[in-house]
Amino acid sequence: MTESTAPQSDPEHRTVLLRGGDVHSPADPFATAMVVERGHVAWVGSEGAADAFAGGADEIVDLEGALVTPAFTDAHVHTTSTGLALTGLDLSGARSLAEALDLVRAFADGRPADAVLLGHGWDAARWPGHRPPSRRELDEAAGGRALYLTRVDVHSAVVTTALLDRVPGVTAMDGYRPDAPLTGDAHHAVRAAAHATVTVRQRADAQRAALRHAASLGIGTVHECGGPEISDEDDFTSLLALAGAEPGPRVIGLWAEHVENEKGAARIRELGALGAAGDLFADGSLGSHTACLHEAYADAPHTGSAHLDAARIATHVTACTEAGLQAGFHAIGDAALTAVVDGIRAAAERVGLARVRAARHRVEHAEMLTPETIAAFAELGLTASVQPAFDAAWGGEDGMYARRLGAERAATLNPYAALLRAGVPLAFGSDSPVTPLDPWGTVRAAAFHRNPEHRISVRAGFTAHTRGGWRAAGRDDAGILVPGAPADYAIWRTSELVVQAPDDRVARWSTDPRSGTPGLPDLSPEADLPVCLRTVVGGRSVYVRPNE
Structure with a gap:
């Protein structure tokens, strides 16, 4: 050229x-x-x-x-976390527990004893034995330093004793179990403590690294999915400011905070967010056994965690629709998706179906759909903001999904062809750093879905990863x-x-x-x-x- x-x-x-x-x-x-x-x-x-x-x-x-x-357009990104993974400790390539611990030792070596170390990407589901690191093993590998390591799905983490000691009362919080990955409130509290140690300069460097990497892959726009349970307001607003001041990909911000009235909606606008959407959690993830299911997991005696019921979802969608804001939810399990469509349908009964459809509310991940919830997505005008790389990473007869759900239920996940047949708009993303920024790989994953019944054409996948992201943001003239x-x-x-x-x-x-x-x-x-x-x-x- x-x-x-x-x-x-x-x-x-x-x-x-x-x-x-x-x-x-x-x-x-x-x-x-x-x-x-x-x-x-x-x-x-x-x-x-x-x-x-x-x-x-x-x-x-x-x-x-x-x-x-x-x-x-990558319709679901956590920019600062992506940058920290690019510039920090990345365990996504670890093929075993022993290899992950070796990477921790190498990263910790020579760093100050009082340093707080951050890392991401371990996935015990891919390791022989499927066991995460114990706290004792992490304490030894990190040399007694404070260490925070998120699982690949970012819905649980393993930490060292030195980091737990910085969070008073954590052992009494929901989601804390001795020597097991942290989930729920315990995870949120420890994450906040770890991220609070990131300096303003480190954060800006991480954001720039992530945006530079996105640009190098032909990504011109990212949808930043922030929120009080994911990052913090300074992280969100500083990213929007940086993207507005420096050449790079466009950043469209979504802030995952529950809205009940116009005052709450005004707060979302003040933050510079397009909507109160993104990772507003209706449930968790399959990998961490926290996605909310109608029937118990195949490898655990429970149905996961529900964070929002239909009534709260209806309140949120009603307030956002009346304020002209986009609403959205993180929902993976079939029970969580049922709650989302029931809540949005209830909101439509209050404010009118036409107004709900016009608002282009969205659902992130939307993995465990049924014919009934797919039909509801079409009826309510919902956008499915989805990540085909999830199927590439965890689908198939021997994948993590099959272990969590059994082969029959796992085969129903991520039904892209059925969504398009029903007329549901798709917007593709990565959920980076959960899976890497990789747009052509994402289109390939959709076209070669592990279940042939769910495959879509390359052209349809390309549209979902270009024009689809713009349409999800309310723009029909771009992409x-x-x-x-x-x-x-x-x-x-x-x-x-x-x-x-x-x-x-x-x-x-x-x-x-x-x-x-x-x-x-x-x-x-x-x-x-x-x-x-x-x-x-x-x-x-x-x-x-x-x-x-």
Whole structure:
């Protein structure tokens, strides 16, 4: 990819001509060129017609056969935690308990005795024996230091004695069990104590690291899912301020706090949040045995934890709808999802179904759906903000889901094809750092779901990870390269483009399976994923691959 540039001007007011590649645009299925003016797409068309724009361009980019697509939107991210995982102790690659403890020792070695160490990503479900580290083992590995290690799902954590000693009364809190991972209130209290030790500079460095990494993957927008049980207000508002002041991906903020009236709604607006949504917990996670189920776990004698009932959900959705705010919930288990749809239906009876649908309320994760709850999502106009990488990581006959639920129930999880058949909008995300930022890998995971009945086309998955995130944020004019749309795009080095055939088994759920539509990269499991060469947000380059 080469470029020629006229004298520099304000990037937001420059005219850029891209030519000599493939432009993924419904405006012209065979487009090879695009013009960007004042931060928006101005024209999309053929190489021959591009000559008319060359004389007035401030910059001409020769794509050299590269692919231009809308930038991805990751609809569920924890930005600071992602940055801390990128810059700190990452246990996601540990293949055993012993290997995880070795990583802790290496990370702790040489650090001050009074340091508070933060780490993330252990997953005992993947280890031989399926046992998490004991407190004694962690105390030894950390050399007596305070240590906080979140499980991969971030719904439980293991900690050292030195960190517990910093939280008075923790042993009497819900979710505390001697020498077992912390959940519930005990986990929230210890997390707050650990995160309170992160300095303002460390936090900003972590946020920048996460946003830089997102940009390097062709992600132009992230939905930050904050809340009082996840981070804190300073973390949330500082991220929004940083994203507004520095070039990088856009950040759309969701704040997970229960709202009961206009005063509560005003507080959400003051924080700069789009809505009182995201990780407003109706339940927990399957990996930590805290997702709320109708029937007991296959490997535990209980049904998990319910954090919100239908009545509180109805109050929240009613208040948000009346205030013009988006509402949303974290709900994974079938019982939690039943409570969510029952509560939202009750709110619709109070304020009117049309108003509830217009608000585009959303549900995060929405894994353990039934035909009845899928139909309710469609009826109520709910967006399913989902993470296909969950199935790639924990699905299948031998995966964690099957151990937690049994094979029959596990096979029903993450039914993307059924959601699209019912007309439910999908927005794809990662829940990073739970699973990594990896947009093309996410689309691949949806197209090659471990249960073939739940697979969707690459095109439908790509739409869910681009336009779907914008629609979830109330914007129908973005996430697509057509004249007038924001110039949020990425340039890719990729393999030959593939147009999904109309008779493909999953093409029925594509946004447009006709042979004349623009192709997308081959995402079959054996294919190499595209490499991002440049990411542009609002007409401004926020990432350029070195030596490209």
